[in-house]
Amino acid sequence: MTALGKVVRTTAFKLSVIYFVVFSVFAVAFVLYLSWSTNTLLESQLKETIETEIRGLAEQGRSGGLAAIFQTIEQRSHSPGASLYLITDVNGRILTGNISQVPADLFERSGMGMITVPYERNLGEGPRHLAMVQVLRLPGGFWMLVGRDIGEREEFRQIIGRALIWAVALLIGLALVSWFFVSRRVLKRIDSVAATSRRIMAGDLTRRLEVTGTGDEFDRLANSLNAMLERIEHLLVQLRNVSDNIAHDLKTPLTRLRNRVESALAGPPSDETYRAALVSTIEESDRLIQTFNALLMIARIEAGPPEGAMTEVEAGAIVRDVAELYEPVAEEQGVELEAVTPEPVTLMANRELLGQALANLIDNAIKHGLPAGADRQLRIVMSTAEEHGRLVLRVADNGVGIPEADRARVLERFVRLEKSRSTAGSGLGLSLVNAVVAFHNGTIELADNAPGLSVTIRIPIAPET
Amino acid sequence: MLHEFIVAKHTGMRILIIEDDNETATYLGRALREAGHMTEHGADGESGAAMAAGGGYDVIVADRMLPKRDGLSVIEELRKRGDHTPVLVLSALGQVDDRVTGLRAGGDDYLAKPYAFTELLARVEALGRRMRPGAAETIYRVADLELDRLSHTVSRAGQAIPLQPREFRLLEYLMKHAGQVVTRTMLLENVWDYHFDPQTNVIDVHISRLRGKIDKGFGEPLLHTVRGAGYMIRDSAR
Numbered sequence: 243m244t245a246l247g248k249v250v251r252t253t254a255f256k257l258s259v260i261y262f263v264v265f266s267v268f269a270v271a272f273v274l275y276l277s278w279s280t281n282t283l284l285e286s287q288l289k290e291t292i293e294t295e296i297r298g299l300a301e302q303g304r305s306g307g308l309a310a311i312f313q314t315i316e317q318r319s320h321s322p323g324a325s326l327y328l329i330t331d332v333n334g335r336i337l338t339g340n341i342s343q344v345p346a347d348l349f350e351r352s353g354m355g356m357i358t359v360p361y362e363r364n365l366g367e368g369p370r371h372l373a374m375v376q377v378l379r380l381p382g383g384f385w386m387l388v389g390r391d392i393g394e395r396e397e398f399r400q401i402i403g404r405a406l407i408w409a410v411a412l413l414i415g416l417a418l419v420s421w422f423f424v425s426r427r428v429l430k431r432i433d434s435v436a437a438t439s440r441r442i443m444a445g446d447l448t449r450r451l452e453v454t455g456t457g458d459e460f461d462r463l464a465n466s467l468n469a470m471l472e473r474i475e476h477l478l479v480q481l482r483n484v485s486d487n488i489a490h491d492l493k494t495p496l497t498r499l500r501n502r503v504e505s506a507l508a509g510p511p512s513d514e515t516y517r518a519a520l521v522s523t524i525e526e527s528d529r530l531i532q533t534f535n536a537l538l539m540i541a542r543i544e545a546g547p548p549e550g551a552m553t554e555v556e557a558g559a560i561v562r563d564v565a566e567l568y569e570p571v572a573e574e575q576g577v578e579l580e581a582v583t584p585e586p587v588t589l590m591a592n593r594e595l596l597g598q599a600l601a602n603l604i605d606n607a608i609k610h611g612l613p614a615g616a617d618r619q620l621r622i623v624m625s626t627a628e629e630h631g632r633l634v635l636r637v638a639d640n641g642v643g644i645p646e647a648d649r650a651r652v653l654e655r656f657v658r659l660e661k662s663r664s665t666a667g668s669g670l671g672l673s674l675v676n677a678v679v680a681f682h683n684g685t686i687e688l689a690d691n692a693p694g695l696s697v698t699i700r701i702p703i704a705p706e707t
Numbered sequence: 708m709l710h711e712f713i714v715a716k717h718t719g720m721r722i723l724i725i726e727d728d729n730e731t732a733t734y735l736g737r738a739l740r741e742a743g744h745m746t747e748h749g750a751d752g753e754s755g756a757a758m759a760a761g762g763g764y765d766v767i768v769a770d771r772m773l774p775k776r777d778g779l780s781v782i783e784e785l786r787k788r789g790d791h792t793p794v795l796v797l798s799a800l801g802q803v804d805d806r807v808t809g810l811r812a813g814g815d816d817y818l819a820k821p822y823a824f825t826e827l828l829a830r831v832e833a834l835g836r837r838m839r840p841g842a843a844e845t846i847y848r849v850a851d852l853e854l855d856r857l858s859h860t861v862s863r864a865g866q867a868i869p870l871q872p873r874e875f876r877l878l879e880y881l882m883k884h885a886g887q888v889v890t891r892t893m894l895l896e897n898v899w900d901y902h903f904d905p906q907t908n909v910i911d912v913h914i915s916r917l918r919g920k921i922d923k924g925f926g927e928p929l930l931h932t933v934r935g936a937g938y939m940i941r942d943s944a945r
Contacts (some may be wrong), residue, residue: 462905571908601905
């Protein structure tokens with residue numbers, strides 16, 4: 243790209259050109275209109291002056307004859323600022339007046355009313371001046387010419403023409419100057435954005451775009467880009483944490499797995515030992531796969547809804563389905579499981595994901611709800627309700643609950659509270675629930691059920707389309 | 708033996724494996740042959756498509772991501788030609804939406820890698836069974852256990868057994884695949900229509916409840932647990 247091409251391509255340049263053209267058209271039109279209307283006005287004034295003069299002379303002629311006209315013209319000719327007068331005889335010889343030379347054919351054109359002709363004021367200077375004249379035939383074959391010099395008008399026209407040129411020149415100048423400043427300002431901002439982005443791309447994610455505080459469009463843009471960067475940085479930090487956790491949570495069972503195989507190989511050869519080692523290897527790898535699947539699933543869910551993921555579902559039916567699925571397990575464990583779905587709540591959602599989220603919550607409640615030998619029976623209540631255009635899904639138990647300080651933390655990946663370290667589980671159950679809720683643009687709230695834990699999920703009911 | 712649960716009289720199927728990883732393909736082939744089936748192997752999308760076009764297979768096991776040609780396009784081509792050979796799609800992608808695209812392309816079942824061989828075998832056999840006549844019968848019989856799909860009644864030795872709707876569907880699915888191993892995930896998918904992997908043993912408890920109704924108090928148990936794989940309903944006398 244050439245330097246000129248680069249300049250021509252900038253928005254500032256294009257805008258300047260457009261403004262320049264628009265203002266020029268206006269300026270030229272305005273000046274032209276002004277000169278046209280002034281011209282018309284001046285011309286009609288001229289005509290009137292000449293006509294008044296002629297009327298006056300005719301008056302003189304009527305009362306005093308030719309001699310009076312001659313005399314008046316003689317007088318007027320030499321007063322300053324006088325009109326133009328000329329009286330010739332039949333042969334065109336000048337008898338009196340303040341004009342030295344007129345075009346030879348002038349008197350032949352006498353019947354044409356007011357005409358514009360060149361004339362010489364003093365003999366020999368050439369037809370330098372222009373006049374508007376009226377030629378009349380006087381008795382006795384004399385010609386009389388009365389007129390006004392129109393040099394003034396011409397001068398005026400020239401002034402206007404010059405003004406026009408100046409105006410256009412000034413406009414070009416202003417356009418150039420404004421383009422220069424605008425583009426410099428804009429380019430400066432753009433360059434600063436570009437420079438910052440390059441630095442961010444180079445890896446410095448803490449950088450932010452400059453906000454000048456003027457609240458202009460650049461600030462607005464910078465603000466939204468900064469918000470985006472904030473989000474990206476947050477996600478990256480999260481990603482880093484997750485990969486650290488993955489490293490830990492996958493490496494630990496992998497190490498265990500390796501150790502077991504190794505120790506089986508190191509011991510005395512025995513089919514029984516080998517078999518036991520193989521069985522436990524499969525079990526361990528199944529757990530690994532489970533953790534891996536859960537992680538992938540969370541990642542996929544967090545990436546946003548795939549096409550066709552949302553269908554019209556009835557939340558009550560999902561709750562009843564899941565309750566029905568878990569009812570035998572609950573009964574076996576001596577847990578009371580109840581589904582309260584007083585009214586159907588229909589919304590656009592992903593049945594599979596909602597079902598899995600509920601299943602995870604029940605799993606959690608059964609697993610961590612009550613320590614062995616507790617004085618009461620564990621009771622889990624799942625319920626649906628519609629509230630302010632939102633589906634309210636609640637899973638509440640009367641178990642030990644989660645301390646307030648830990649409630650936000652348990653939604654993160656791989657977080658397992660100390661007391662549950664010993665039980666089976668990947669630490670991904672609640673983070674999957676959290677991802678499912680985010681997938682549906684919902685909110686999740688963990689609260690004290692006094693005693694126990696109550697998890698409340700609120701999901702906006704999308705307009706049925 | 709890993710495959711001790713295979714019913715001896717089971718007639719083998721011709722299975723085409725389209726899989727680019729040689730070790731996986733060899734392992735799969737050997738294991739399926741051990742289970743009494745005949746296998747052939749296509750190592751990439753193109754050769755797999757050519758072999759599938761030859762026809763004559765009872766089930767095709769196709770990897771989704773293959774060199775030269777995408778596994779799904781092979782299935783699509785088959786279906787376009789009106790070939791309805793059941794296809795089990797294998798994929799490293801295993802999420803809800805991948806499953807949906809796999810099935811939409813014409814796959815009959817979808818299994819995410821890594822999988823347990825028992826799971827794959829159970830699914831392959833369930834698919835092969837679908838092609839055989841008798842899948843549409845209205846009364847399923849296993850020994851003296853009878854399930855009427857129209858009147859929704861179950862009886863054993865002439866004695867009516869009342870079942871909950873879900874228990875009925877569970878038994879129906881098991882009996883439809885009588886003599887075959889049915890895995891827990893297959894049950895969850897086909898009876899509850901959920902594809903996730905429940906962490907607790909929810910299915911086992913449902914099965915033991917069902918067992919309490921159809922086996923308890925009758926002589927020969929019909930509903931068997933296949934260790935490390937799943938469940939099977941079968942007439943052990945035959």
